[in-house]
Every structure is written in C-alpha cells, then in structure tokens.
Amino acid sequence: MQLLIIDALNLIRRLYAVQELRNPTAQAAQIATSAALIQAATRLLHQFKPTHVVAVFDGAPTGFRHHLYPDYKAGRKPMPSALADHLPQLQQDLWTLGIDALLSDTDEADDLIATLAATLSRHGKSSVIVSTDQGFCQLLNPHIQLWDHFNQTALTAALAQQKFGLNVEQLVDYWALTGVSGSNIKGVPSIGPKRAKALLTHWHSLDKLLIAHSQDKAEQTVMTHKDQALLARQLVKLVDDIELGFNLQDIRYHSLTNHS
Numbered sequence: 001m002q003l004l005i006i007d008a009l010n011l012i013r014r015l016y017a018v019q020e021l022r023n024p025t026a027q028a029a030q031i032a033t034s035a036a037l038i039q040a041a042t043r044l045l046h047q048f049k050p051t052h053v054v055a056v057f058d059g060a061p062t063g064f065r066h067h068l069y070p071d072y073k074a075g076r077k078p079m080p081s082a083l084a085d086h087l088p089q090l091q092q093d094l095w096t097l098g099i100d101a102l103l104s105d106t107d108e109a110d111d112l113i114a115t116l117a118a119t120l121s122r123h124g125k126s127s128v129i130v131s132t133d134q135g136f137c138q139l140l141n142p143h144i145q146l147w148d149h150f151n152q153t154a155l156t157a158a159l160a161q162q163k164f165g166l167n168v169e170q171l172v173d174y175w176a177l178t179g180v181s182g183s184n185i186k187g188v189p190s191i192g193p194k195r196a197k198a199l200l201t202h203w204h205s206l207d208k209l210l211i212a213h214s215q216d217k218a219e220q221t222v223m224t225h226k227d228q229a230l231l232a233r234q235l236v237k238l239v240d241d242i243e244l245g246f247n248l249q250d251i252r253y254h255s256l257t258n259h260s
Contacts, residue, residue: 002049002127003050003051003054003116004050006044006054006055007133008090008094010132034090037093041093044130048147051253053251054099056109057102057109065108076182113131113136114238114239114240115244118240118241135175135236137171140155166201172236173206175236176233177199187229190221198218209222
C-alpha cells in the first residue's frame with residue numbers, strides 16, 4: 001500500500017498566491033484556485049497511484065506549542081480572507097476527486113501528518129508527504145518521502161543528509177540550535193547553521209552537548225541558553241502518536257474508474 005498525504009494549506013496557499021496575482025477580483029482568484037487545486041491533485045493521484053489518500057488541513061488555531069510559547073508563529077502573515085472563505089469549497093473540490101479532508105480542533109496539521117506517516121512506517125508501509133515544509137525532513141526514512149509538487153522533486157532521507165550535512169535524526173537538534181524563523185522559534189543566540197552543524201558533527205546530539213564540560217565558546221553559549229534550546233526542540237519536534245480516531249479503510253482511495 002501507499003498513502004499520499006497532502007499538506008493541504010501548504011499547497012493551497014501557494015496556488016492561491018499565484019491566482020491572486022493573475023486575477024482581477026477575489027472571486028475570480030477563488031474560482032481559478034479551485035481549478036488549479038483540482039489540476040494539482042489529479043496530477044498527484046496519477047503520479048503516485050496511491051491506495052490511500054488524505055488532505056490534512058490546519059483546524060487548530062492554538063495548540064500545545066502556543067501554550068508552551070505564546071509567540072509561536074507570531075508575525076506570520078494571516079491567510080487572505082477570500083481564501084479562508086473559499087476553504088469549504090476547496091475541500092469539496094478534493095472530495096469530488098475521492099480525497100477526504102482531515103482536520104482537528106486541537107492538533108496542528110503537521111502533527112497529524114507526522115502521525116499518519118510514522119504509524120505506517122512502523123508497520124513497514126510507505127507514504128508520500130506533499131509539502132514544501134522542510135520540517136517534515138525529520139520524518140524521512142526508507143518508508144517516508146517528501147514531495148515538492150512545485151519543483152517536481154522528491155526529498156529522501158539520503159538527499160536530506162546531503163542537503164544538511166547531518167543525519168535525519170539530528171535535524172530536530174539542529175533546528176533547536178538555529179531556531180526556525182518562519183515559526184518565530186528562537187534558537188541559541190549567535191549559533192547559525194554552520195556552527196550548529198559543527199557542534200552536532202562533534203557531539204552528535206544536543207543532549208550530549210549539554211552534559212559536556214567544554215571551554216569552547218560556542219558550546220558554552222549553548223550551555224548558557226540551555227532552556228531556550230530545549231524549548232525550541234520541543235516546539236520543532238513533530239508529534240507522531242496522536243489518537244486519530246479513524247482507520248486506514250476510511251481513507252482508501254477509490255478513483256472514478258473504480259466506480260464505473
């Protein structure tokens with residue numbers, strides 16, 4: 001089996017941004033976005049021929065990360081109101097293709113996606129996550145790949161290792177040190193990508209670094225900001241064991257040809 005997981009708002013917001021520029025009115029942009037989404041989803045179904053498929057939406061305005069860190073995602077540009085108003089129609093557009101929508105009042109889409117992919121992976125089953133969000137790289141393994149629809153490229157664990165110069169297992173610690181600006185997660189002051197990579201290459205993990213008694217300036221900086229690094233790690237790490245409340249049979253893909 002193969003599960004196709006669409007990070008719905010990641011895909012839709014990019015499609016809408018293009019249509020917003022091309023179309024003179026919000027209504028025209030909405031209609032064009034529906035057409036673009038149907039085209040994109042149809043292409044994905046043809047490319048991956050999944051046995052199961054789901055589009056995961058963000059339904060939780062505040063989750064546990066906001067409670068841990070109230071400034072989480074602060075400053076992020078809000079969704080255009082015309083797009084927000086059109087989301088029910090876009091979900092219906094996907095439904096007409098046999099793609100159900102999944103959203104939660106309490107959990108972020110990223111954690112729902114992580115739970116789906118990781119659960120299958122633990123049973124030796126494959127999934128493809130359609131998203132440009134590099135945070136999903138922490139999930140990559142032989143059973144999970146990340147697909148960038150816009151560049152038509154796949155990111156596997158091996159390619160992620162080449163890209164970051166670290167093992168996939170080290171990426172959460174890497175982002176804990178550097179921070180993630182798109183989510184307004186602060187890392188350790190003065191620790192950028194190059195220094196974070198060097199520290200993790202030497203110590204292998206944040207935990208080992210934090211128990212080291214080093215005189216190195218960068219390592220002492222991490223020790224000084226230990227609480228900040230550990231909070232950032234908690235915010236960056238995806239939750240992969242949410243109780244989903246449905247089984248795989250519910251998201252089995254039945255194409256139009258199956259009904260004929």
